[in-house]
Amino acid sequence: MSEPLLFVYGTLRPGFDDPMAEWLGKVARHAGRAVARGRLYRVASYPAFVPGGSDEVSGDLFALVDPAASLAVLDDYEECASHFPEPHEYRRERLTVRGENGPVEAWTYIYNWEVSALERIESGDFLA
Numbered sequence: 001m002s003e004p005l006l007f008v009y010g011t012l013r014p015g016f017d018d019p020m021a022e023w024l025g026k027v028a029r030h031a032g033r034a035v036a037r038g039r040l041y042r043v044a045s046y047p048a049f050v051p052g053g054s055d056e057v058s059g060d061l062f063a064l065v066d067p068a069a070s071l072a073v074l075d076d077y078e079e080c081a082s083h084f085p086e087p088h089e090y091r092r093e094r095l096t097v098r099g100e101n102g103p104v105e106a107w108t109y110i111y112n113w114e115v116s117a118l119e120r121i122e123s124g125d126f127l128a
Contacts, residue, residue, distance in 0.1 A: 004067045005106035006074075007034055007097045009059035010047040010126045020077055027070055028062035032100040035059070036108065040126060041118035047126045048111035048118060051095055058125040061099050061106060071107065078109045088112055 006028065011018045014030060035058055038051040049057055064070045071092070075081040080088040090109040097106050 003029070003063040003065060005031060005099075005104055006062045006064055006070075007036060007059050007095070007106040007108040008062065009036070009040065009049050009057050009108070011045075012074075013060050013127060015127055023073075024062060024070075027066065027073075028064050031061040031063045033058070034061045034097045034099045034104075034106070035124075036095060036097040039115075040121035040124055041111070041115045042121055043111075043118060047121060048113075048115060049108065050111055050115055051108075056124050058123075058128075059097070059108075061097070061104070064107075074109070080109070080112075 012021050012024050014025060035056045036051060037053060038049055038057050039055050040057050041048040075092060078090040080090045080092060089112055091112045092107055093110055094105050094107055096103050
């Protein structure tokens, strides 16, 4: 797969009723399900992903047809573009996730704030 990948685990996943999830489905190609090592937490009506450890977070991969344009829109949506005041709630990083055909590198949005007061999503699946 030559296009850069994006791993989504929350409101951008297919099946979630949100205008940005619909937009992503139009500008990127769904590349299958994936899991990442880490934990999910509930922040109001959206999740927070913290990578690491042995727990797994369920999500989906998207192949970015126009990565620069798509990531710029997503950075605005996640409020981590440079014009937003710091500290940003999320940061965009590349990490290794396990796709349907094995490990791949993908961009994802990682929660950047303290999670100790947040409810953990034990299943690791925001849509469950």
